[in-house]
Amino acid sequence: MHSTTFLTTLLAAATSTTALQITLYTNTNYGGDSTTISLISGSCTDAGQYNDKVSSVKMYGASCTLFENYGCSGGQFKINGDTPSLEGVFNDKMSSVTCY
Ligand SMILES: [Ca+2]
Numbered sequence: 245m246h247s248t249t250f251l252t253t254l255l256a257a258a259t260s261t262t263a264l265q266i267t268l269y270t271n272t273n274y275g276g277d278s279t280t281i282s283l284i285s286g287s288c289t290d291a292g293q294y295n296d297k298v299s300s301v302k303m304y305g306a307s308c309t310l311f312e313n314y315g316c317s318g319g320q321f322k323i324n325g326d327t328p329s330l331e332g333v334f335n336d337k338m339s340s341v342t343c344y
Pocket residue numbers: 295296311312313336337338339
């Protein structure tokens with residue numbers, strides 16, 4: 245009985261950590277075209293049609309690392325909250341992302 249309760253608790257915790265979403269914007273200050281993508285915690289997600297176009301990001305509590313190339317490789321930039329402008333650091337560079 246104890247082990248069943250423990251497993252249920254673990255599953256609930258695992259499910260909650262996968263509920264990550266971020267919104268990518270093609271302009272600064274959350275302007276231009278945008279897309280909200282769902283992410284699995286710790287997995288790599290490619291930017292698709294937003295490749296090399298992202299200028300601001302909303303995080304909804306997630307912490308993310310942006311990558312310069314597909315497959316979470318190349319240069320990295322870590323963001324821990326909503327970021328109204330990537331200019332001067334990672335503007336129009338993001339090709340993939342990992343969040344926690
Ligand atoms: Ca890129």
